[in-house]
Amino acid sequence: MPKRKRSDNDPAVPKQVQNDVLPQKRHYRQRAHANPFSDHALSYPPSPDQFDWDAHYPAFAGSGKTPEFADVGCGFGGLLIALAPLFPNTLMLGQSSFALSIPYHASRMEIRVQVSQYVHDRIVALRSTSAPPQPSADDTPGPYQNVSIVRANSMKFMPNYFPKHSLSALFFLFPDPHFKARKHKARIISPTLLAEYAYILKPGGIVYTITDVRDLHDWMRTHLEQFPLFEPVTEQELRDEGKGPIVDAVYNSTEEGKKVERNQGEKWLACFRRIEAKRD
Amino acid sequence: MSLFPYTRLALASGKALIVSGHHYHVLNAQDGELAQSTTRLGDDLQTALVQSGPIRCTAVDSTLTHVATTADDKKLKIWRVETLELLNERELPKKPTEVAFTRDGQTIVISDKFGDVFSYPLYPEHTPEVPASDIGASKRGSLNAHENPSNGTLVLGHASLLTTFLLTPDERYIVTADRDEHIRVSWYPQGYNIERYCLGHETYVSALHIPSFKESALVSGGGDPMLKVWDWMSGRLLANISIFNVAEPYIRVRAPKRKRGWSEGDEDGETGEGAQPQKGKGKGRRGRGKGKGKVNQNADAGGKEREASGTPAEERGDQPMADADTGEPADESNRPAASASEETVLAFVVYKIQSVDRGEHGRFIVFSVVGASALFYTPFPEEGVLDPPPVHVVEFPVPVVDFTVGPDGAIWTLLDAEWAGAQSLSEKPQFVRLLTWNENTLSESSADSPLLDALNSRCLVSATPEELKKLDLYSDLSSLPKNVDPDHDALIRDTLSEAAAFDPDAADGKKLTLRELGRLKKKKALLAKIQEREEGAKRASREGSEAVGEREVKRARSESESGTGVDEKAGDVHGGDGNEFTEGRDDVRDVEMAA
Numbered sequence: 001m002p003k004r005k006r007s008d009n010d011p012a013v014p015k016q017v018q019n020d021v022l023p024q025k026r027h028y029r030q031r032a033h034a035n036p037f038s039d040h041a042l043s044y045p046p047s048p049d050q051f052d053w054d055a056h057y058p059a060f061a062g063s064g065k066t067p068e069f070a071d072v073g074c075g076f077g078g079l080l081i082a083l084a085p086l087f088p089n090t091l092m093l094g095q096s097s098f099a100l101s102i103p104y105h106a107s108r109m110e111i112r113v114q115v116s117q118y119v120h121d122r123i124v125a126l127r128s129t130s131a132p133p134q135p136s137a138d139d140t141p142g143p144y145q146n147v148s149i150v151r152a153n154s155m156k157f158m159p160n161y162f163p164k165h166s167l168s169a170l171f172f173l174f175p176d177p178h179f180k181a182r183k184h185k186a187r188i189i190s191p192t193l194l195a196e197y198a199y200i201l202k203p204g205g206i207v208y209t210i211t212d213v214r215d216l217h218d219w220m221r222t223h224l225e226q227f228p229l230f231e232p233v234t235e236q237e238l239r240d241e242g243k244g245p246i247v248d249a250v251y252n253s254t255e256e257g258k259k260v261e262r263n264q265g266e267k268w269l270a271c272f273r274r275i276e277a278k279r280d
Numbered sequence: 281m282s283l284f285p286y287t288r289l290a291l292a293s294g295k296a297l298i299v300s301g302h303h304y305h306v307l308n309a310q311d312g313e314l315a316q317s318t319t320r321l322g323d324d325l326q327t328a329l330v331q332s333g334p335i336r337c338t339a340v341d342s343t344l345t346h347v348a349t350t351a352d353d354k355k356l357k358i359w360r361v362e363t364l365e366l367l368n369e370r371e372l373p374k375k376p377t378e379v380a381f382t383r384d385g386q387t388i389v390i391s392d393k394f395g396d397v398f399s400y401p402l403y404p405e406h407t408p409e410v411p412a413s414d415i416g417a418s419k420r421g422s423l424n425a426h427e428n429p430s431n432g433t434l435v436l437g438h439a440s441l442l443t444t445f446l447l448t449p450d451e452r453y454i455v456t457a458d459r460d461e462h463i464r465v466s467w468y469p470q471g472y473n474i475e476r477y478c479l480g481h482e483t484y485v486s487a488l489h490i491p492s493f494k495e496s497a498l499v500s501g502g503g504d505p506m507l508k509v510w511d512w513m514s515g516r517l518l519a520n521i522s523i524f525n526v527a528e529p530y531i532r533v534r535a536p537k538r539k540r541g542w543s544e545g546d547e548d549g550e551t552g553e554g555a556q557p558q559k560g561k562g563k564g565r566r567g568r569g570k571g572k573g574k575v576n577q578n579a580d581a582g583g584k585e586r587e588a589s590g591t592p593a594e595e596r597g598d599q600p601m602a603d604a605d606t607g608e609p610a611d612e613s614n615r616p617a618a619s620a621s622e623e624t625v626l627a628f629v630v631y632k633i634q635s636v637d638r639g640e641h642g643r644f645i646v647f648s649v650v651g652a653s654a655l656f657y658t659p660f661p662e663e664g665v666l667d668p669p670p671v672h673v674v675e676f677p678v679p680v681v682d683f684t685v686g687p688d689g690a691i692w693t694l695l696d697a698e699w700a701g702a703q704s705l706s707e708k709p710q711f712v713r714l715l716t717w718n719e720n721t722l723s724e725s726s727a728d729s730p731l732l733d734a735l736n737s738r739c740l741v742s743a744t745p746e747e748l749k750k751l752d753l754y755s756d757l758s759s760l761p762k763n764v765d766p767d768h769d770a771l772i773r774d775t776l777s778e779a780a781a782f783d784p785d786a787a788d789g790k791k792l793t794l795r796e797l798g799r800l801k802k803k804k805a806l807l808a809k810i811q812e813r814e815e816g817a818k819r820a821s822r823e824g825s826e827a828v829g830e831r832e833v834k835r836a837r838s839e840s841e842s843g844t845g846v847d848e849k850a851g852d853v854h855g856g857d858g859n860e861f862t863e864g865r866d867d868v869r870d871v872e873m874a875a
Contacts, residue, residue, distance in 0.1 A: 046480055047479035048479075156439045156460050159464075159474075190426075192395070192396065192437025192439070195437075195473065198473070199474040227472065228473075229473060277467070277470070277473040
């Protein structure tokens with residue numbers, strides 16, 4: 001298969017800048033899965049209020065804001081980079097087991113450059129190349145200042161990053177199917193993990209799931225349906241609520257999504273709304 | 281002849297239940313008369329008990345009408361105390377870590393090693409209808425992420441080993457703690473709704489307690505050098521109580537130092553990695569588990585460390601965890617050659633926290649530490665009191681296994697009188713000691729207690745050395761600390777184990793492309809650099825010159841980093857490998873991590 005320079009297609013940046021500044025994927029090698037259950041030397045904050053959000057979102061420093069959108073397993077960051085300009089005052093965070101955390105710990109030895117250092121570098125490049133030449137009249141922060149990425153084990157440490165009821169959108173785009181039955185427990189949607197997702201989501205917040213694997217779609221949909229704190233919401237309802245651009249981004253903005261299209265695969269969307277808890 | 285140390289004492293309704301190895305007895309708390317004992321059961325039942333292994337978790341209801349026990353066989357046994365009748369036996373999905381009755385005694389709640397909490401009705405016939413778990417089941421099997429052999433009700437789950445839990449006094453909430461520093465407050469029985477996290481611990485949490493005199497407070501402890509006091513509803517930290525400096529000198533049991541191996545992949549936790557039982561321990565060894573026999577003579581290897589680099593990280597498969605700790609005979613053949621000095625590390629694990637209200641004399645937190653030969657107590661931090669509270673000590677000749685606060689505030693302390701380090705003592709210590717309060721001071725009681733006498737003389741069950749070894753009272757010292765060393769990131773380990781495993785002179789002479797060869801060469805160079813760095817660090821620390829060691833380490837690291845840079849370029853020169861980057865998953869799904 002011929003290699004293509006994917007950076008050519010990054011819509012966000014003018015052509016002449018791309019070749020100079022944007023990172024090229026061929027320089028970043030992929031690596032194998034990380035087992036979410038084993039103990040990795042990933043640093044994570046003991047609690048959300050001890051996390052340096054200002055380092056990730058310097059343009060919002062001192063605002064006290066925490067992310068409202070979270071992309072679990074964000075891969076190349078396509079979703080957040082598509083959404084960032086649509087919601088410039090909403091902070092968004094991508095999580096990946098492959099990301100480098102910011103700030104970069106110089107004392108750590110890195111063997112291989114992971115996929116999401118690519119994303120990190122991409123964000124940095126976008127922030128600097130997309131900034132308007134004059135400071136804008138209003139106080140809108142420059143583009144892409146509202147998107148960042150962390151390396152995190154989402155299965156274990158979501159509550160360490162996100163305060164209770166802080167997210168309005170949680171994304172699971174083309175998650176790892178973990179086909180073998182014995183690997184089912186490693187799936188990102190499970191009856192027990194859903195409690196943690198419900199905790200970080202505001203009541204009314206939306207979980208977006210999409211996959212091209214029918215089995216996985218059934219799995220996620222069934223577990224979300226059975227979970228007392230989520231109710232299904234249709235694509236049409238979401239569009240009616242004005243969330244059309246988000247749904248479009250979920251379908252189309254990721255590398256994985258584009259790949260599925262190239263291979264003429266089907267995409268199954270399943271979205272759910274977080275509802276209030278009740279003591280029976 | 282050796283005897284089993286007691287591992288649990290429960291006092292309620294004028295009765296005392298004491299657990300000893302595979303057995304338990306029921307005594308009259310007033311006169312110490314033996315009412316019941318599993319040692320008096322028929323042979324079949326006794327054999328079954330011995331086969332199940334030593335009793336690990338015990339729970340009694342508030343009137344000591346029923347008792348729930350679990351052993352090493354993942355079976356939940358419910359007994360009627362009065363007649364010592366085994367009412368029922370149910371299989372649990374995973375090894376339990378804590379068992380408790382609800383206040384009404386009708387439900388048993390169990391946390392397990394996998395991270396789940398299940399509840400079971402007292403009688404299995406009352407099990408609620410289980411929804412059909414095969415809705416839309418694909419060819420690949422059921423849609424269940426959780427095994428559930430006895431139709432328990434899944435209350436909640438963490439993605440980490442659950443060490444302990446408790447139900448709040450009104451039973452509207454359940455507080456669960458795990459190995460990954462989390463304390464979670466969820467609704468009960470609607471465990472799917474998380475009310476709050478109490479976040480702030482920096483190591484495993486192993487003990488929780490809500491004092492009866494302040495039900496809005498939660499006291500927690502684990503591997504951190506302090507206990508934490510929370511307002512559990514809001515998650516707000518109210519106070520830290522510094523305990524490490526006072527407690528540490530009394531810790532008599534240490535965990536074996538984990539050997540860092542390159543051979544294991546990380547696929548399902550580290551099975552058997554570092555599973556190295558004591559070196560140099562012959563058959564003549566007494567005592568359980570780790571180098572207890574040598575504890576007193578041991579020179580500290582590499583200085584004191586707060587956390588043990590203990591045995592494998594949590595194993596989430598079905599295999600029992602921490603095989604190393606049970607010292608299976610099968611491992612004997614794998615033992616490395618005996619070395620002169622035993623390498624052990626200090627592990628700090630708070631075992632249990634309780635509280636006592638002494639009225640005008642004050643309110644106290646009482647706690648024990650795994651392997652420590654003392655009981656500790658400290659005033660409950662009151663609002664507005666800023667001075668760090670004093671931590672008092674009641675010392676014993678041997679490690680404390682467990683303790684129970686009696687209805688009158690007296691404290692029954694269970695001691696490991698069979699501890700191997702006790703050989704040097706002139707007489708065998710008693711297995712139970714009773715402490716009573718005098719105003720605000722706790723000390724050994726001089727009053728007569730028929731129950732105490734009975735426990736120390738008539739109820740002890742004999743144990744073979746193998747059985748004592750299997751009892752392994754201090755396994756938490758190895759199993760709780762996480763196997764994380766930033767210099768040994770699992771990801772790095774995998775790469776390097778590939779490199780280490782590759783032998784260019786291998787007989788099968790597989791042909792590798794130039795590209796692969798180049799990459800492997802770089803990996804080997806990296807491996808060599810890391811080892812060299814380790815050597816440097818080790819050498820430095822041995823010489824006691826920390827600064828030098830650090831500098832060396834930094835130098836070696838930055839060299840390796842620049843080495844990595846070179847590797848990068850080399851990769852490019854080889855033209856990249858035409859990887860199709862995929863987001864979220866590999867093209868090769870379910871790829872096993874390199875062994």
